[in-house]
Amino acid sequence: MIGLGSYLILATLVFGTGAAGFVLRRNLLIQLMCVELMLNAVNMLLIAFNRFSPEKHTGQTFAFFIIAVAAAEAAVGLSILINFYRLKRSVDAEEGKLLRH
C-alpha cells in the first residue's frame, strides 16, 4: 500500500540528492540544477500532503506558485551565471571568492 509515507521518503531522497549535489559539486550550472531538484521535491511534498487532506487545494496552489518562483529563480540565476562566466571565464563556484576572508 502506497501511502503518504512513500511520498515523504521519495521526496526526502530527491531533496537529499539535490542538497548533496549542491554541496559536493563545484560547477555552478549543476548547482543550479540541484536547486531545481530540491524545489521539485518540496513541490511533491506539498501536493502529497494536499492529497491526504483534500478539503481545499492549498498545497497545489502553493506548488503552483513555487513552480512560478522556480522559473524566475532559474532565469535570474542563469543570468548571474553568464555574467560570472564573462567575468571569470569559468563556471567554477570556487572562483567566486572575491568577498571571502
Place this chain on the structure above:
Amino acid sequence: MNALHDINMETAGMSTWGDVLFVFAGAIALVAAVLCISMKSPLRSAVALLFNIVAFAAIYLTLGAQMLATTQLMVYAGAIVVLFVFVIMLIGPGATLNANHDGAAARGLTVRAVGAALLGILFIGTAFQLGATQRERPRLASCNKDIRMEYKKASVEGKVNKEALLVAGHSVQLAYASSDPNAVVIGIQDGTEVLPFGTHKTVGNEIITVGRCGDVKNCKDVSFKVSFEKEELGLSTKGAHGGVQMEATEEGVLAYTQFGMEPTLIPWNQSKEIRDAEGTPVATLSVDECLAFGSISAVADDIFARAALPFEMISLLLLVGIIVALAVARGQTKKERDHEQSIYATNSNSTHGEIK
C-alpha cells in the same frame, strides 16, 4: 458516477495501477536525480534533470494533481531545462570543469557523504514515523453541491427574492426569506431562527453559512443559499413553493415534493421535472456535482478566487525576475570593455579574444 469520479476514488484509495506508476516513476526520478548530480558534463546533467521532471509529473498524476502535472511539464521541461541547455550551449566548452579541479573540489567527500547519510537516515526515520500515523483512506474533496431549481411558472419568478425557499438535509430542515430583506429564517431542530446574510451558525458539527447569490457560483437563479462547510453537501433551491425537501446522497439528490410521498431521485449532473399533487410540472430540478479534486477547473477556482492576490504577486515577481535577469546579463565588465577597445585599437580579429 462518472468516469472521472471513479478515477478520483481510485487514486484516493491508492489503486494498484497508481502504486505501479508511483514505484516506476519514483525509481526513474531517483536514478535521474543521482545521475543529474554525478555527470561530469552539465549537458548530460540537464538531460537527467529532464527525466527527473517528467517522472515527477507522472507522480503528480498519482496524487490526483492533473493540472500541476501539466504545469510541471510546461514550465520545467518546456522552459527551465531549455534555458539550462541554452546557457550550456552559450558557454560552450567552458561549461564543463576539468576533471582534476572537480576532484580537488570533492575533498572531504567521505566526511560529507557520511554526514548526508546520517541526515538521510534521520529524515527517513521521521518520514516512516509520519507514514505510520497517516490516515488509511483520505477523505474525498468536499465542496458545495448546488441544486438549482428552475420554476416554470412565470408568476413565481417575481417573488423569488421575497419568498425563496431553501431546504436542506441534515440539521437545517427549512429555510426561507424573512420579512427582513437581509436575513433568512432557518428551521433547525430547536425551532426557527433568523440568520442575517454573511453570518455563520454552528449546529452540531455543521457550520451553516448564509450567503447571497453573488457569493455562490452557478446560482443565477438562486437568491440565497445555505451551504455546509463540514458536511460534504450543500443544497439550495429557489421558488415560492413550500414543501420541497431535499436530501443529498452518493447517487444523487432525493427530492420530497409532498410530505409523506415517495421521494424522487435526481442523479448527480442530471435534471428532472418536479410535479405537484395534481400532476402539473412545477419545476425542473438540476443537480451539479462538485468539481473533481485536482482538476484544472477546481485548482483554477482556488487559485483565481481564494489566492488571487498571491497570484498577482507571483506574476509581478516573474516580471521583476525577467527585468533583473536582463539587467544582470546585459552588464559589461571592465575587462570586456578594455578588450573591445583593444580590438578597436589594434583592429585585430575577434577570435583573439576567445576563451582558450
